[in-house]
Amino acid sequence: MAEDANKSQESPKTEISGGMNGWELARAYIIPQRYQKIFSPQEGLRKGTIFQELVRPYKPDKGVRFAEGLERSDYDE
Amino acid sequence: MWIYEKKLEYPVRVSSTNPRLAKVIITQYGGPDGELAASLRYLTQRYSMPTPQAKAVLTDIGTEELAHMEIVATLVYNLIRNATVEQIKAAGLDPYYVDHDKSVYFVNAEGVPWTAAYIQSKGDPIADLHENMAAEQKARATYEYLINVSDDPDVTDTLRFLRQREVVHFQRFGETLNLVHDWLSSKKVFY
Amino acid sequence: MELEFAAIELNLFLDTHPEDRCALADFEKVSQELMKAKTEFEARYGPLMNFGFGRNQGDTWRWIESPWPWEINFKGFELYGEE
Numbered sequence: 001m002a003e004d005a006n007k008s009q010e011s012p013k014t015e016i017s018g019g020m021n022g023w024e025l026a027r028a029y030i031i032p033q034r035y036q037k038i039f040s041p042q043e044g045l046r047k048g049t050i051f052q053e054l055v056r057p058y059k060p061d062k063g064v065r066f067a068e069g070l071e072r073s074d075y076d077e
Numbered sequence: 078m079w080i081y082e083k084k085l086e087y088p089v090r091v092s093s094t095n096p097r098l099a100k101v102i103i104t105q106y107g108g109p110d111g112e113l114a115a116s117l118r119y120l121t122q123r124y125s126m127p128t129p130q131a132k133a134v135l136t137d138i139g140t141e142e143l144a145h146m147e148i149v150a151t152l153v154y155n156l157i158r159n160a161t162v163e164q165i166k167a168a169g170l171d172p173y174y175v176d177h178d179k180s181v182y183f184v185n186a187e188g189v190p191w192t193a194a195y196i197q198s199k200g201d202p203i204a205d206l207h208e209n210m211a212a213e214q215k216a217r218a219t220y221e222y223l224i225n226v227s228d229d230p231d232v233t234d235t236l237r238f239l240r241q242r243e244v245v246h247f248q249r250f251g252e253t254l255n256l257v258h259d260w261l262s263s264k265k266v267f268y
Numbered sequence: 269m270e271l272e273f274a275a276i277e278l279n280l281f282l283d284t285h286p287e288d289r290c291a292l293a294d295f296e297k298v299s300q301e302l303m304k305a306k307t308e309f310e311a312r313y314g315p316l317m318n319f320g321f322g323r324n325q326g327d328t329w330r331w332i333e334s335p336w337p338w339e340i341n342f343k344g345f346e347l348y349g350e351e
């Protein structure tokens with residue numbers, strides 16, 4: 001998932017805070033979400049979250065066989 | 078304590094009777110990566126969590142998973158309740174039917190009953206939060222597989238909602254993990 | 269239904285961001301609207317919650333009335349309209 005922060009970036013410690021400098025080994029980090037504009041309740045319910053930055057639509061793999069009668073376009077949001 | 082609100086979290090729609098689809102969807106009710114496992118896991122882990130945020134997150138997500146359990150049960154219930162015995166046999170659901178009729182029971186897609194072996198409460202908050210994050214990913218993947226096999230667009234709509242919820246839960250558990258790590262280093266505990 | 273969902277989402281966000289002022293303000297707003305909507309709903313249809321968390325307001329015990337949530341097929345209903 002995109003939230004995993006195992007890339008070279010500036011240390012998240014400014015947001016997460018903590019006692020030591022830089023990144024630690026053998027430890028997982030998730031970038032904390034910052035509060036931004038939220039969807040209307042109607043749109044939020046339809047999308048499954050009120051947070052735009054957490055929307056992750058599912059696009060079925062092209063190699064996957066679809067059940068009979070299913071249109072590919074049904075899954076494109 | 079818990080009280081119950083007489084309202085689904087999401088408006089569930091089912092196009093038509095479909096016991097074959099019910100047979101696979103039921104895995105998110107009583108299967109290893111389903112909503113019962115998720116809710117019991119979080120609700121039992123919360124007792125030994127060290128920080129107030131962690132206790133709140135586990136309580137609240139655990140409670141939301143109960144609501145998701147209700148949604149999955151509603152899908153299964155509406156997919157089979159008007160099925161004839163012939164349709165049930167054609168779907169390979171007759172072994173389930175003879176033990177449960179058209180009621181909703183805790184099994185996976187193969188009919189294996191739910192077990193507490195699906196969940197762990199290790200007590201160690203880092204271990205528990207990692208298990209929870211993995212659980213959310215497994216649930217997300219399972220919903221994707223279910224979306225792949227679903228031939229009912231209305232049911233698929235509900236599956237997409239449930240899948241998106243897992244993404245949000247993963248983020249919250251990740252944030253909780255950060256907070257617990259912070260708390261542990263502020264106590265100067267060495268890991 | 270959608271108001272309650274917004275409240276749930278804000279609740280979860282606040283659990284991991286307990287001092288976020290914007291989220292707190294939005295939660296208050298949604299919570300107030302939600303309670304108002306529930307009061308109106310309950311006046312028409314009976315209690316939404318059991319054990320005294322919702323009001324009955326009727327000559328009979330309305331809690332038991334149908335439909336129960338799993339009996340409602342929203343197919344054909346206007347979605348995302350009212351609670």
